[in-house]
Amino acid sequence: MLNETAVAALEQTNAAEPEKRIRDRSATERAILKAAKNLLAEEGFQNFGINAVARRAGCDKQLIYRYYGGLDGLVDAIGTDLGNWVKDRIPEDTGGMFLLTYGDLMERLSLLFLQALRDDPLMRRIVAWEVSENTEQVKRLSEARSKALGQWLDRMRGSLTPPKGVDTAAVNALIFASIQHLVLAAAAGGQCAGLVLKNGKDWEKAAGALKRLVRGVYG
Amino acid sequence: MLNETAVAALEQTNAAEPEKRIRDRSATERAILKAAKNLLAEEGFQNFGINAVARRAGCDKQLIYRYYGGLDGLVDAIGTDLGNWVKDRIPEDTGGMFLLTYGDLMERLSLLFLQALRDDPLMRRIVAWEVSENTEQVKRLSEARSKALGQWLDRMRGSLTPPKGVDTAAVNALIFASIQHLVLAAAAGGQCAGLVLKNGKDWEKAAGALKRLVRGVYG
């Protein structure tokens, strides 16, 4: 539900934009896509609908049907846009460090992923969506990301091998799961399982614990 | 003598209303609460509303306003009902095992929590709700649970002490976070971070990885 300030801001935006809509299809398409992403990032998937997107984009919802084939197509467009998320957010260079062991690699990836997720409200909403609904839409949205993370790991791994007897697929899934839930819970309620996560110091502690967890299994 | 319309009305009443709603407030309240819990567990919080609850409870929504003061009060009622979740679901006896170290304790709690969450669709929905919305309602809902988990840990800990230099609050938060996200993602999409979680064998692997993670930090 929109609160008064959001409504006021919207009206203000409309009022501040008396200029006539230009007849530029690609520009309109971009405006719609941008509006959709902002709306999803700011309001979450609960109030994510045709009407709300059109309202924010400042155009008629009919155009969303025409250009994207409805909400489904629009979500798909967001998804393909997010295909490069890992590539854009998580650098492949070692940042001047020497990654000698698989543990080094996973520690680095974990901390980078933690930071990237903290910094991206849109991705957070998508992950929350992912665990709340089971539509084909959402599945496709997140599949690309987990695949991309796996590919990142593959590329960076090189000749590094994990310790013997460790089920890396399962352990890494747990590590990524912990990061995602921690960030989501913190973004939603400021804490996770009783651990307050608000200022930078809180996050330093969390990052330290994450390091310990990773180093515990991978050395 | 009854005229035709009266007979028809009578038959209609009998046919369309096989059982008359009894005038029992507490029974109705229980029916509403049960309907709300089932609805939330089965459909999730997206379609959780006054109308849907009333429909499922088979009564008028007005009664929900009267008896619970609206959806908010109803959610609160669900919350207090869930106050004993940890107590009911996670046994305090050691199950015949000797818990000699803090690691033993955390391993046991982790596996129990994993199983309990897998078995409880209502709690899963609540956790998903928790990371998707930030209302006071939802916050109160989950606060009780994390508090209860902490208390369980306190009671069971006894004289066991964690390894030196480990930030138990942060590490445990990450462990619980990993469990919650793993179970939620699995329930929603059948996998988590590329790890398929469908049959029992998949879950055994996950449980094994969880053990390793816990043992890695706590020994």
Add this chain to the structure above:
DNA sequence: ACTGGTACTCACCGATTGGTGACAGACCGG
């Protein structure tokens, strides 16, 4: 300058939502 097609807006649809006021019938104490 006409014309065809593109970009866009508008009005309307049925359904559903949260919410409220009025009313009917059962029960109980006086």
Add this chain to the structure above:
DNA sequence: CCGGTCTGTCACCAATCGGTGAGTACCAGT
């Protein structure tokens, strides 16, 4: 027997939802 309270039902409200059909404004090619 009567009046009041409690339980439950119903009708209605404004708002919003997703979705569609029809019409308008504009621009480009000839």
